Amino acid sequence: MSLNRRTFLQMTALLSGGLALKLYDLPATAEPPRPGSANLSPRAFIQISTGGAITIMAKNPEIGQGVKTMLPMLIAEEMDADWKTVQIQQATLDEALFGAQFAGGSMSTPLNWDPLRRVGAACRQMLIHVAAKRWNVPESSCTTTPNRVLHAASSRSFTYAELATEAATLTPPALDSVPLKDPKDYRIIGHSHTGVDNPGITTGKPIYGIDVEVPGMLSAVIAKCPVFGGKVRSFNQAEIQSLPGIRHVLLIAGSLSNDPVVSSNPGMEPGVAILADTWWQAQSARSRLKVEWDLGPGATQSSANFATRAAELFDAPPANTIRTSGDVDTALTKAASVVQANYAYPFLTHATLEPQDTTASYKDGALEIWTTSQAPGNGRQMVARELNLPAEKITIHMTRTGGGFGRRLMNEYMVEAAYLTRQVGVPVKVLWSREDDFGHDGYRPGGFHSFKAGLDANGKLIAWRQHMVTYGVGSRYAGSAGVSPDEFPSGHVDNYGLYTTAMPLWLRCGPLRAPGSNALAFVGQSFLDEVATATRRDPLEFQLELIGTADDHSRRLHDVLALVGERSGWAKRTHSPGKGMGIACYACHLGYFAEVAEVTVLDGNLIKVDRVWVVGDIGSQIINPAAAENMVQGSIVDGISQMALEITLDAGSVQQTNFNHYPLLRMNQTPIIDSYFLKTANPPTGLGEPALPPVIPAVTNAVFAATGKRIRTLPLQRSGFRLV
Amino acid sequence: MPSTQLNVNHTLHTVSADPDTPLLWVLRDILNMKGTKYGCGIGFCGACTVLIDGQPVRSCQTPLRDVGSQSVTTIEGLSKDGTHPLQIAWQQVDVAQCGYCQAGQIMTASALLAANPHPSDAEIDDHMSYNICRCGTYTRIRQAIHQAAQLNHKS
Numbered sequence: 001m002s003l004n005r006r007t008f009l010q011m012t013a014l015l016s017g018g019l020a021l022k023l024y025d026l027p028a029t030a031e032p033p034r035p036g037s038a039n040l041s042p043r044a045f046i047q048i049s050t051g052g053a054i055t056i057m058a059k060n061p062e063i064g065q066g067v068k069t070m071l072p073m074l075i076a077e078e079m080d081a082d083w084k085t086v087q088i089q090q091a092t093l094d095e096a097l098f099g100a101q102f103a104g105g106s107m108s109t110p111l112n113w114d115p116l117r118r119v120g121a122a123c124r125q126m127l128i129h130v131a132a133k134r135w136n137v138p139e140s141s142c143t144t145t146p147n148r149v150l151h152a153a154s155s156r157s158f159t160y161a162e163l164a165t166e167a168a169t170l171t172p173p174a175l176d177s178v179p180l181k182d183p184k185d186y187r188i189i190g191h192s193h194t195g196v197d198n199p200g201i202t203t204g205k206p207i208y209g210i211d212v213e214v215p216g217m218l219s220a221v222i223a224k225c226p227v228f229g230g231k232v233r234s235f236n237q238a239e240i241q242s243l244p245g246i247r248h249v250l251l252i253a254g255s256l257s258n259d260p261v262v263s264s265n266p267g268m269e270p271g272v273a274i275l276a277d278t279w280w281q282a283q284s285a286r287s288r289l290k291v292e293w294d295l296g297p298g299a300t301q302s303s304a305n306f307a308t309r310a311a312e313l314f315d316a317p318p319a320n321t322i323r324t325s326g327d328v329d330t331a332l333t334k335a336a337s338v339v340q341a342n343y344a345y346p347f348l349t350h351a352t353l354e355p356q357d358t359t360a361s362y363k364d365g366a367l368e369i370w371t372t373s374q375a376p377g378n379g380r381q382m383v384a385r386e387l388n389l390p391a392e393k394i395t396i397h398m399t400r401t402g403g404g405f406g407r408r409l410m411n412e413y414m415v416e417a418a419y420l421t422r423q424v425g426v427p428v429k430v431l432w433s434r435e436d437d438f439g440h441d442g443y444r445p446g447g448f449h450s451f452k453a454g455l456d457a458n459g460k461l462i463a464w465r466q467h468m469v470t471y472g473v474g475s476r477y478a479g480s481a482g483v484s485p486d487e488f489p490s491g492h493v494d495n496y497g498l499y500t501t502a503m504p505l506w507l508r509c510g511p512l513r514a515p516g517s518n519a520l521a522f523v524g525q526s527f528l529d530e531v532a533t534a535t536r537r538d539p540l541e542f543q544l545e546l547i548g549t550a551d552d553h554s555r556r557l558h559d560v561l562a563l564v565g566e567r568s569g570w571a572k573r574t575h576s577p578g579k580g581m582g583i584a585c586y587a588c589h590l591g592y593f594a595e596v597a598e599v600t601v602l603d604g605n606l607i608k609v610d611r612v613w614v615v616g617d618i619g620s621q622i623i624n625p626a627a628a629e630n631m632v633q634g635s636i637v638d639g640i641s642q643m644a645l646e647i648t649l650d651a652g653s654v655q656q657t658n659f660n661h662y663p664l665l666r667m668n669q670t671p672i673i674d675s676y677f678l679k680t681a682n683p684p685t686g687l688g689e690p691a692l693p694p695v696i697p698a699v700t701n702a703v704f705a706a707t708g709k710r711i712r713t714l715p716l717q718r719s720g721f722r723l724v
Numbered sequence: 725m726p727s728t729q730l731n732v733n734h735t736l737h738t739v740s741a742d743p744d745t746p747l748l749w750v751l752r753d754i755l756n757m758k759g760t761k762y763g764c765g766i767g768f769c770g771a772c773t774v775l776i777d778g779q780p781v782r783s784c785q786t787p788l789r790d791v792g793s794q795s796v797t798t799i800e801g802l803s804k805d806g807t808h809p810l811q812i813a814w815q816q817v818d819v820a821q822c823g824y825c826q827a828g829q830i831m832t833a834s835a836l837l838a839a840n841p842h843p844s845d846a847e848i849d850d851h852m853s854y855n856i857c858r859c860g861t862y863t864r865i866r867q868a869i870h871q872a873a874q875l876n877h878k879s
Contacts, residue, residue, distance in 0.1 A: 063860050194818040200813045201823035203806040204759015204799035208824060211758035219753070244725075244742065280749035285744075353763050353771060353824045353858040361832025368761055402761070402824030403858050434764045583726040626818055631863060637860025659856065667862040668849040 021311055028289040043121040043170050044097045045075055048164035054081050054147070057091040059098040061374050062110050063196070063404030065688045066627040067108045069196045070147035071116055077089040077188040077289060078120030078181060079127075082146035083139050088196040093396035095374045095529040103374040104409050105376070106589035108684025109623065112682050118175040120416035125178050131158045136549045183621060192626035197400060209372035210401040210431060212359040217427040218247055219279035220420055221286050224271040225293045225442055225655045228507045229256050229653035231270045233292040240274060240289055245281030248424050249274055252416075255386060263471050264410050264479035265382060273420055279431050298506035299652040303446070303487030306346065306649075308449035309503055310379065310469040315344065318467050320475045321483035321514050326333040326495030326651065327352065327556065333453030339534045343451070345525040345714045347652075348444035348648035350512055351662060354402020355437045360417035361427035367394045371414050372401040373512075381417040394418075405638075406511035411571075433656045442510025443647055445471050445481040449523045454495070459535035461546060463495040466524075472502035477506065480515040488524060488586070492546050492554075507649070517588040521693030522700065522714065525584035529701040532709065539701065540565045542722030553587065556680060560615045561585045562595040563678055568596035568613040575705075582701025584694040591690030592617040595636075597671075597698035601706045610634050614675040616691055619684040622677050628687055635691035641665035643696055644723045646715045669723060729787055732757070733801025743789035748772045751798060752786050756782055759799035760825050763856070773828035774798050780835040799827035802834060809875035810868070817868040821859035827873030829855050833869050842873050 036199035060066035071280050072088050075081075090671060091098050100111060124144055131149040132139040135156060148156045164638040183190070200207045225231070232251055240249045254270035257263065273293060273346060276282035289631050332338055358371040373379045376396045384391040401408060417430040432440075447470050454463030466487075471478040483500060490496050512518060532542035548556040565571065565583065573581045578601050598611040614632050622628045641664050648655050656662050675691075700711040703721065711719040725740040732751050732755060739754055751774070752755045758782055763771030767782040774783045775797040802808045820826050829852070836843055836851045843851070848866050868876065 066821070092867040110787060192818070194815060195820055195823075197817040197823065198818065198820060199806060201820050201826050202799075202811040202830060203802075204757070204827050206758035208758075208761075210762065213756065280745050280753065284744075351858060353761075353822065353856065355762070355771065401822065404824040405858075425735065431762075434766075435763065436826075630818065630861065633863050634860035637862065641860070658766050659764045660766060664856050665860065665862075666853040666856070667865065668853040670860070670862040673863065 007513060022655035027264070027553045027627065036449070040099055040119050040175060042126065043168070045116070045119050046079065046123050048160050050161050050165060052085065052147070052159065052161040053087060054085055054160065055087045055089050057098070058079070058088050059091045059101050061101070061103040061398045061401060061404070062090070063103050063401040063408065064194060065103060065108070066624060067103065069193055070624045070627065071108065071112055073188050074112065074116040075184055078117045078146040080146055083188050083193060085147060091400055093380065093398065095330045095377055101377060103404055104406070106178045106591065106689045109522035109684050109686040110395045110590055112651055115175065117180055118178055121178040121180055122172050124173055127160055127163045127171050128575055129170060130163045130166045132399055134158070145677060148561060149355055151166050151173055164672050167366060169346055177668070189623050190621060190625065193624055195627070207362065207371065207400045207403050208354055209357045209359070210354055210402070212370040212399060212429060214359055214361055214427040217359065217429055218275040218277065218424065219282050220273050220275045220428050220430045221279070221282045221433060222252065222271045222273045222289060222416060222430065222436070223289055224436070225717070226267050226296045226297065226649050226654075227293070228262070228440060229269060229298060230274060230296045231294040234274050236289040243285040243288065245276040245278060246285050247275050247277065250420070250423060250542040260504060261476045262478060262506065262508050264508060265412070267507060268412060268419065269440065274474065275420065275424060275428060279429070283433060295652060296506070299715070301652045302650050303648040305447070306446070306503060309406045312447070313469045313501045313503070314450040314467060316501070318501060319501040322483055322498040322500060323490050324497045325490070328463050328465045328495040328497035331495035332452055332454045332465060335463055336457040337455045337534065339452050339453045339455070339531050339711070341530055341712055342451045343488045343526065343712045345447055345519045345522060345684070346648065347446045347447065348512055348642060349441045349647050349656070349662070350407035351437070351659070351664065352403035352405060352407050354430040355434055356407070357430060358414045358417040359427065359429040360421040362418070362421040362425070365393060367398070367418055367421070369394065369414060369418060372395045372408055373398055373411050373414055374401070374404045374408040375411065375483065379414040386415050390543065391550060405513045406515060410510050411454070426668055434659070438657050438662070439654050442479055442508040443642055444512035444518065445478050445509040446513070447519055451523075451527045453527070453531045453533055455531070457581070459537060461493055461531060464489055464493040465497045466499070468500045469500050470500055471505035473504055474502065476673050477502060478505050479510040480512070481509055483516065483520065487520060489546055490527070492548070503518065503574050514588055514692045517586060517689070517693040518639070518696070521586040522696040525694065526584065526700050526710070526712070528698065528706065528720055529582070529584070533704070540570055545583065554608035556592040556682075557585055557616050560592045560617050560678055563676070564613050565595040565675050566595050566663040567615060570596060576639050577666070578706055580702045580705025580707070582698045582703070582705055583673065584697035584701060586693040587690070590618070590685035591687065593691050593694050595694040597695060597700060597702045599702040601703060606724045607699070607703060607716065607721055608668070608724050609640055609671040611674070612695060612698070614673065614691060615678055615679050617678045618687055618690070619682040620679055620686045622679070623684060628677070629675055629689045630672055632691045636673050636695050637665050637670055639692045639698060640669075640671070640723070643699060644715050644717070665723070708714035729793070730788070730791060730796065731793060732796045733798060734795070739788065741788055743787060745788050746784050747774070747786040747788060747791055747796070751783060757798055757800050761824055761827060761847060763825065769790055769825070770832060771825050771828040773831045773855065775831060775835060778835065794802045799831060802830065808834070809872040810837070812875060813868040813872035817864050819861050819864040819868050821861055825855060825857045829857065829865055833865070833872070836869070837873060837876065841876060843869065849856040
């Protein structure tokens with residue numbers, strides 16, 4: 001599968017609910033990156049020293065998804081390198097050289113699976129060419145073993161090191177022309193390899209963005225208005241300036257767009273920057289800072305008001321029609337029975353454990369940046385625009401990143417560091433406090449859904465009406481707050497209507513791991529369970545029938561669902577009070593996942609998630625199996641964690657300030673997780689996101705099985721439940 | 725700025741800093757030991773865990789003035805060459821995703837194994853549930869602690 005950037009945008013837009021486009025809502029650069037395999041050169045990715053060391057470049061940001069290990073494995077496999085001798089080096093940002101360099105949309109695997117294997121294969125071809133010429137034998141008579149070209153007929157061989165200097169003078173073959181290995185011959189792909197940064201992580205090496213030190217650097221904190229976009233009227237500059245270690249106290253006027261639909265990258269928020277010799281000095285000085293804020297238009301917003309308004313809007317005709325088929329309203333009036341329910345979910349914050357940070361150094365008209373961004377190319381555009389600098393004057397280094405989850409697809413911390421270093425003329429590290437991070441995220445948007453399903457006399461689903469009350473203006477949505485016309489079960493029900501109405505919101509929203517899907521799976525799969533229950537059908541059988549196998553997309557979802565049923569013993573589950581199993585499935589980010597949760601609900605509505613079964617289809621090959629298992633386990637923990645979390649607004653301010661208000665799942669709450677990949681004849685796709693969405697409805701459906709109580713509002717506390 | 729003597733990883737350092745400065749920021753920004761991580765600043769996440777006289781403490785909640793002559797051990801000093809059984813096990817089990825919390829996890833686990841060389845799952849859960857892993861690697865953290873206990877036993 002080869003994907004150009006435009007196809008990628010279209011695909012992710014489709015598969016993640018029309019949302020991924022929001023990640024890329026900046027104006028296109030004059031010269032867009034060219035990620036097509038034809039333009040990549042082995043020279044950019046591979047160095048072989050005459051001493052035998054092989055260095056492979058890791059092209060994309062490492063945010064914990066494992067690409068710093070996995071992508072070089074693709075190259076090493078096809079060049080037939082000995083993985084034990086391979087050194088991995090993080091690439092700087094150079095999309096003309098490396099193709100698209102970002103971590104988002106679970107796209108690292110699908111965009112690189114083919115091109116990077118071809119890069120490795122082209123390198124192997126060049127080494128074979130040199131060896132064959134030296135031996136004066138046909139290239140076709142040569143083979144390779146790790147780090148060595150062989151001529152079996154004459155029992156001769158060269159190491160790659162012996163061939164490297166001469167091979168480096170060759171013009172690389174066209175990537176589309178090089179043969180690729182038969183997967184049965186893989187030595188690296190499909191075998192588990194531990195993370196290349198494990199030694200650094202376990203010994204405390206300075207490998208994260210927060211660890212960057214540049215000589216002469218100052219550390220900065222930026223105090224922003226508790227209400228999004230509020231402006232500074234006045235502040236006690238002289239007092240702060242006099243505190244120990246303080247070098248600069250600056251007003252940031254900001255550059256926020258006035259667009260009433262706040263983009264996920266809306267420009268710099270206003271604030272007061274405090275720059276000191278050390279971060280703690282800056283942070284301590286901030287506790288003495290007194291700012292009079294102009295709170296601006298967001299100051300009257302509250303979560304309670306949004307919920308009230310959503311309930312009113314449910315009773316009004318929807319503003320936007322996303323998709324219809326048949327005649328849903330007539331079908332509902334004629335249906336033998338109608339099931340109706342309203343669902344709601346809150347804003348969430350990303351809470352990457354490493355808060356946002358970037359270090360920047362401006363000197364002689366050029367800017368050097370060390371950043372944790374997931375989308376450094378977009379960040380470079382933003383910095384160039386904000387500072388009115390040519391993009392080619394901006395060098396970007398990618399550090400290891402303490403968690404992404406979509407947060408770092410937004411780049412304002414990078415802009416802040418760039419802005420400040422140019423203002424003060426020395427290098428600056430911007431580090432947000434945890435409270436800054438909670439208070440100024442691009443949040444997962446909350447949402448409200450009103451459902452009606454119509455069933456005929458035989459219990460067949462004949463009508464599905466879904467009205468989503470979301471955030472935005474008219475038909476323009478806040479970041480990640482839209483819904484795709486392909487949202488399941490559209491296309492599977494004869495009479496179907498999917499509608500939205502948007503409420504104005506003056507707050508930044510953006511992509512959180514499996515954007516859109518992480519909420520839409522909860523509401524859609526929970527309501528479907530309600531419908532199945534109302535018809536007295538088994539939820540698994542009911543949904544298998546609904547999905548069907550009419551096309552490849554449906555078949556893949558159908559098959560993972562059927563298999564998770566088998567693996568979890570769904571058909572033979574027993575019914576005992578306080579215990580239950582729930583099932584759900586979802587397709588997003590090119591992956592297909594079905595999950596079963598088993599819960600115990602204790603007195604006081606305390607939910608213990610005992611066990612989760614996962615079956616996923618992400619194509620023909622799991623590239624790094626142990627890392628893939630880890631990613632699935634993390635997705636399950638993350639999804640269950642989300643069920644107890646919320647960000648709420650009161651008087652325009654986010655009320656949660658730190659982890660004491662945001663109880664992430666702990667080790668003693670972690671279920672046993674059984675994960676399995678169903679391999680299908682499809683190109684491998686990504687795993688950062690698609691395993692997460694189904695676990696939430698699997699748990700709520702299990703709670704229903706255990707208690708007869710439906711959880712229609714998250715977080716769980718707002719439905720009277722708690723996780724233990 | 726007052727100067728303070730600080731014993732970190734068996735080395736005495738003279739530190740010029742306000743005595744109210746949290747140990748975390750002394751380690752990171754004055755001694756340039758970046759292994760100890762800032763996560764929340766309120767003692768809630770455990771990313772900043774170090775040992776003081778063998779006991780796990782939150783360095784973000786420990787002002788420099790409270791450390792005195794006690795012995796501080798950070799991830800950089802857990803072993804001379806990265807071969808503490810927990811460090812080996814963490815690498816072999818491939819625990820980390822983003823890895824940011826793992827220094828704090830390892831330091832917390834080291835105090836557990838020092839007191840209880842062969843903890844059960846429940847004992848591990850009890851001891852480790854004060855440390856957040858945002859990536860959700862808890863299953864592997866538990867597995868790595870068991871593996872380190874085995875390595876300890878063999879050595």
